[in-house]
Amino acid sequence: MARDRMIGAAIFATLLALPLLLPLVGADYLMGLLIKAMLLAIAAISLDLIIGQGGMVSLGHAAFIGVGAYTAAIALESGIEEILILLALTLAVTALVALITGALALRTSGVYFLMITLAFGQMIYFTFTSLAAYGGDDGLTLWSLATLFGSDVVQNGEGLYFFVLATLLATWAGVHRIGLSRFGRVLRAARDNPQRAEVMGYPITRYRLVAYVIAACIAGVSGLLMMQYAEFVSPAIATWQRSGDLIVAVVLGGLGTRNGALLGAFFIVLMEEILSSLLHEWRLIYGPLLVILVLYAKGGLADLMAPRAKGAG
Amino acid sequence: MLEIRHLSKSFGALRVSDDISLALGPNECHAIIGPNGAGKTTLIHQISGVLRSDAGEVRLGGRDVTGLTVWQRVQAGLGRTFQITSILPSFSVLENVAIAAQAKAGGSMRFFAPAARDAALNDAAAAVLTRVGLADRMEARAADLSHGELRLLELAIALAARPKVLLLDEPMAGLGRTESAALIDLLAELRAEVPMLLVEHDMDAVFRLADRLSVLVDGRIIASGPPAEVRDDPGARAAYLGAEA
């Protein structure tokens, strides 16, 4: 546990220090790369809340990233530029969408839950493709971006970097706290033995739904930030393959572990960048690498770095 | 405390509970015996809400709980154990019981305070564990317990919610002679505090604990009354006890 915490602390210390070093070597693009990795990590951590802690495997999580991104983009287009207002809107809309889809989806479990979340994900995806006024299939370039108290610090460069980093830290710490809280342990109890949890007196569907909504909201926030970073949204943000990528990050990192989703997300983004710069056909390596990791590294990356504390958040 | 009226349940053409009625008074232990497949566990499932009944009524402390879900019945004071041990294997023994206590205490929609350091819950859980004799195993992972310890944990989880009525589904299942004896002593002690409906094969336990005894055969209660009376009931003997003797 202590080692776990140290790894987390080391990652964040590095992320905090890097922007101070980067200008010395002049690599703006590396900063962009880290922002991308952090954004993926935020979404992956949120997914870990429902997969790792809740035992609910969703194949439609990217849809909530999309809902967040599109909510913010549409609000921006209609002239709302304050990022805190956008944040509130994003949270409200994703929570609503998650509440409705989650209430229906949670009537199923296991593989059926996977399929129904996929179904809802696809519905949301196709909804985006039909938003003709906001680019439809082609997506939408955002000519104005969100501001923080009227200032453009969060629009690019270090300002955006630190804003994303702060969000990541809050997500990481928040999800970890949730895992340890009264709520979190009910959620894990329901994952381990749903019937027992119910006979202990817990309406488990309600707990799962709350977790689902929380995870969706966090994913929505990452969507808002992705929009702000890319200055562009398109339905591609919500494809089922993107949900697949998130699952890869979570499982690769180590399910339900403190740093798993974080490590998984960074691994994917950096691996893609390194492999793709070595070899244009990098997916020829990446695909088999996934298979090998599944077959031989069962506990995920977090397990390779620190022995897994079972059941702990 | 607990009253069951005309409870029925069928799976297709198979009638597993047929118009069962029984009542459980305060500080009473009512044992249900019967051959395998008689519908004992089904009855427990129906009372606890795990299975929906086709007809009939379950009343707890005068309140109709038939329409309630499993967790609502637990919240209303109906505790139960499982015939096949059902615990949370990846949690510690203390946490297993603390989570059960938490359901009673409320506040489960709290997201930030670390629950493992919640003194009130831990104290309540520790008290129950001490009571059942697992005080020295509190920090162990539940999955690492022996079978006998698991049966005790099962009981502790049920007790932690401070139930008004306890449904015990073969608590002695798989226990050795000395373990059984200890558990019988514990249940005898508890009987003074909480009325219990006991499904059990172990006749020693039944005759030691039960105030009343019902014999369930093919989903029907064929005899009911004080243990001594039922023991002498010719129908019951023929259907069940005789077969055992």
Next chain:
Amino acid sequence: MSLTLFLILCLNGLQYGLLLFLIAAGLTLVFGVMGFINLAHGVQYMVGAYLIFAFTGLTGSFALALPLSLLAALAIGLLLEYAVFRHLYARPHLDQVLATFGIIIFLNELAKVLFGPTTLSIETPAFLSGAIQLTEQLRYPVYRLATIGVGLAVAIGLFATISYTRIGMLVRAGSTTPEMVAALGVNVTQLFRVVFGVGAMLAGFAGIIAAPIFAIEPGMGDNILIIAFVVIIIGGVGSIGGAFVAAILVGLIDTLGRSVATDLMSLFFGPSMANQVGPALASMLIYILMAAILVFRPKGLLPAKGVVA
């Protein structure tokens, strides 16, 4: 909508449905019998299309290339089973999803490397290249009618095999109570392998007959895989009959939906807008159907008897 249009849409829907059935049949058995989620099943569809392209190029004859492609598709399926999938049967679903996702990434890229990123196409085989006069102005290609015929024939053959042969009985038993099949002393590993190989070959066959109609390109199996999952959920996991009914249903709903939804929307919006909303709504229809099935009839339309999944 004119009668001609309706007729053509029904034919197209039927054809699409049969393609889906060929893919879903293997998927539902593998899922039902082995409890194995194989995301890489759609890749077999792509493999079939590329194989027929390659063999047609080599032999110059579709008729010759067809058996070669089928054999190769079977071989590739078995190879994947042997190298990767058999290690995954006992694993949690999540591991299966992840590993087969890796296979998709690899094979899609491999297709791109071997055949280039360009869309490829092959000609309809000469003996099926004619067209039938449907109305005064309009002809309908024979090849499409032929694929409907072949698809139906395969469906009937598969159904007969499952219903009346010993291996079919084992598969049916395996999809409901695998323990019992093992207890009967049947070599379950062998059974799995046969089911897997046939499933892979059927998906490959779908790719083969689709190749002259649709484009051959890397990643062509990704979306059809998802639709195939929709089909097996609607039909009931492990149920061949369910997969057939659901596949035809999905094929017709999707094809008719795309046309009708657009017409319907153009009552309210301009053509460009209607064409944005219409197809999106049409694409959603099958997912809406699946979600409704999951909520109200979770075991599917025609569940395999006794399935506990």
Next chain:
Amino acid sequence: MTKIKHLGAGTLAFSLLASTAALAEDLKIGMVVTLSGPPAALGQQIVDGFQLALDQKEGQLAGLGVELIVEDDELKPDVALLKANTLIEREEVDFVVGTVFSNMLQAIFKPVVESETFLISPNAGPSTFAGRNCNPYFFATSYQNNQNAEVSGLIANEEGFENVFVMAPNYQAGRDNVDGFRQTFEGTVSDEVFTPLGHQDFSAELARISTSGSDAIFTFMPGGMGVRLVNQFDEAGLSETMRFMSVFTTDETTLPGQKDAAVGFLAAGSWAPDLPNEANAAFVAAFEEAYGYIPGSYAMQAYDTANLIESALAATGGDMSDKDAVRDALRAADFTSVRGDFSFNNNHYPVQDFHKLEIVKREDGQFHTSFVRTVAEDYADSFHAECDM
């Protein structure tokens, strides 16, 4: 020397921490085109056309060694954006040449022009950036999307078509083409159908066309979509009852797949391989020699783009630092276009002649578009007045 380099081949991501200045060529040109999927041939023509120009100049433009980095946008807006960002941030290119499709251009437009990198489109010419949103860092060497369709409308009038069925893919260029045709066509548009981009199966649309009672169909189906449409149109027997006119649907990228099915079809454009002028004859001959197929307008426009860049750099003496000077030099368009007369309007879109074209079979059995006659001279797009550059 010239080398075509795919995305960062050979350079490890982190080695970029150490400056790559030592490796840098004099001039870095990034290209974002579609090289995947049904329209891959279009992107390939652009790469080939541009490369031909470079090869003819021995890898140098105005004396500067050129490094050309080609990226495939896969016809996905998000991928296009990612690739463009890589070109700007990681490779720090001097020019971005792209794209084939208008929706890809819309995706990459903002980051490229905001980084003050010149963006030159060798094909896509959406209305979006021709009017109010024209930009000092954006040039199109092709056309404005509506123009070809406007000219098609004029041709339809001349041919005496009364009812025309209009069909296009549902994206910016598709909508631009439909608008353009409607603007000049004086008859009735009997029906208007938008298909998804990348549509493969036209049987439902053909059924609709067959019952529409139209004299002709006007369509815009670039790349593989065009191959499918024309073949299915022919197979369905519709060629016998109605005329087929199109833009970018029956061209040198699609004709090898359409063959005789397309002969006699009408088209409109600013160029054809047999357009009679000296520079064009030389270009077509050299291209066929180098790549073994007849170039289409995509290759031609890319070839012109390379020549345009060279002319501008020659004017500034190879100096890229003064953006205003580079822009003025580009604007002058002081190069010999194989199209003949060519100049830029105030919105940086071309002013050029448009012609009626027809599909013919050449003596050697190959197919190409053939120049019939000029329909509109020095034709400017209808959006430039809204641009205040």
